[in-house]
Amino acid sequence: MVDVSQHKLVPEHTVLDDPDRVDEVLSEYNVSKTNLPKITVSDPALPDKAEPGDVIEITRDSRTTDRATVYRLVVE
Numbered sequence: 001m002v003d004v005s006q007h008k009l010v011p012e013h014t015v016l017d018d019p020d021r022v023d024e025v026l027s028e029y030n031v032s033k034t035n036l037p038k039i040t041v042s043d044p045a046l047p048d049k050a051e052p053g054d055v056i057e058i059t060r061d062s063r064t065t066d067r068a069t070v071y072r073l074v075v076e
Contacts, residue, residue, distance in 0.1 A: 036073040
């Protein structure tokens with residue numbers, strides 16, 4: 001079976017383990033966890049340790065800013 005998360009076109013997905021970092025992100029964007037865009041726990045690009053309720057940081061290449069970082073909330 002192919003590990004989709006390791007494909008060169010899939011951006012880096014990282015679980016934010018540090019609660020302080022999660023709070024910092026939520027504060028920066030002035031949102032609560034439930035206001036973040038969602039990603040399902042079954043998404044093949046997610047790290048194996050991702051669980052519902054985790055916040056995922058996705059870093060991808062961007063034409064305009066070189067690197068773009070977005071955040072998603074893991075849901076069932």
